Amino acid sequence: MSKEELIKKILELKERRKAIILAHNYQPPEIQDLADLRGDSLELSLKASKTDAEVIVFCGVFFMAETAKIVSPQKKVLIPVAGACCDMANMLSPEEVMRLRDEYPGVPVITYVNSTAEVKALSDVCCTSANAVKVAGNFSDKRLIMLPDMNLARYVQRFYPDKEIIYFKGFCPFHHLLTPEDVLRAKAEHPQAVFIAHPECRPEVIDLADYVASTSGMLRLAKELPHEEFIIGTEIGLLYPLSQVAPNKKFYHPAPEKMLCPSMKKIRLEDVLNALERDEFEVIVPEEIRIKAYQAVKRMLEIV
Numbered sequence: 001m002s003k004e005e006l007i008k009k010i011l012e013l014k015e016r017r018k019a020i021i022l023a024h025n026y027q028p029p030e031i032q033d034l035a036d037l038r039g040d041s042l043e044l045s046l047k048a049s050k051t052d053a054e055v056i057v058f059c060g061v062f063f064m065a066e067t068a069k070i071v072s073p074q075k076k077v078l079i080p081v082a083g084a085c086c087d088m089a090n091m092l093s094p095e096e097v098m099r100l101r102d103e104y105p106g107v108p109v110i111t112y113v114n115s116t117a118e119v120k121a122l123s124d125v126c127c128t129s130a131n132a133v134k135v136a137g138n139f140s141d142k143r144l145i146m147l148p149d150m151n152l153a154r155y156v157q158r159f160y161p162d163k164e165i166i167y168f169k170g171f172c173p174f175h176h177l178l179t180p181e182d183v184l185r186a187k188a189e190h191p192q193a194v195f196i197a198h199p200e201c202r203p204e205v206i207d208l209a210d211y212v213a214s215t216s217g218m219l220r221l222a223k224e225l226p227h228e229e230f231i232i233g234t235e236i237g238l239l240y241p242l243s244q245v246a247p248n249k250k251f252y253h254p255a256p257e258k259m260l261c262p263s264m265k266k267i268r269l270e271d272v273l274n275a276l277e278r279d280e281f282e283v284i285v286p287e288e289i290r291i292k293a294y295q296a297v298k299r300m301l302e303i304v
Contacts, residue, residue: 006269013276019055025215026237026264040216061086065283066117080271082281084263091170092148094118109145121292125299129199130214138303155199175200177258186231186254193229222246
């Protein structure tokens with residue numbers, strides 16, 4: 001089947017099944033082009049929850065599809081490749097969350113949405129890379145637990161020197177691989193470019209950044225800032241939507257061979273077709289976990 005035939009069949013099935021296709025900003029270009037919505041993971045889930053779609057096909061990694069199910073329990077949620085998982089989300093177990101709660105009784109737990117449903121369900125509130133600083137500032141407590149990304153926690157710590165932020169030593173392997181040397185080399189090669197780093201980058205990389213932003217924040221900055229050249233410190237897949245929102249600007253990557261997430265590149269057009277034809281693969285979140293996880297997400301939305 002040709003690419004054009006695949007797309008035609010997918011669109012026909014999507015219409016017939018009242019489905020919506022979501023694609024994270026790191027997905028392959030052909031998946032982003034196919035999607036009804038693309039963006040950050042929670043942003044996509046919340047937008048999809050407000051549609052009349054009966055089926056959500058989430059092209060991303062597993063925790064993202066889980067989040068869609070958490071906020072849209074009445075909809076069928078499918079992830080086209082069941083093995084598309086987030087290494088950082090899988091680093092933190094529910095048992096480790098309970099251990100931290102026992103070790104620091106009464107300390108609020110703020111959990112990054114890049115986490116499993118079980119971990120969200122054990123948390124007081126969720127956050128995104130875009131709103132983590134604001135969520136942490138909502139607490140008067142002098143100690144906070146932030147999970148599972150130590151780099152995001154250390155970034156938030158910069159804004160609250162009077163607080164102690166306790167973190168689990170989880171990280172995104174691909175953001176964590178970006179080094180100051182990579183950035184300095186890119187800056188030397190492109191002296192007119194400004195450097196935008198993702199909060200999942202290590203602190204010494206953040207120190208070199210002109211701006212720090214989530215993927216959606218990077219897309220917004222690329223459009224709004226007067227600069228013509230940018231060095232982008234996040235997964236390589238973001239360069240595609242950046243080139244679309246600001247086609248007259250230049251975007252460089254400091255370490256493309258390091259910052260490519262294999263899980264984000266697993267989904268192909270054939271997988272999307274299989275999802276719509278065979279309900280591969282349906283995401284199920286037990287209701288007792290879903291309700292608790294939803295409360296953590298809801299508290300975040302009440303703050304931001």
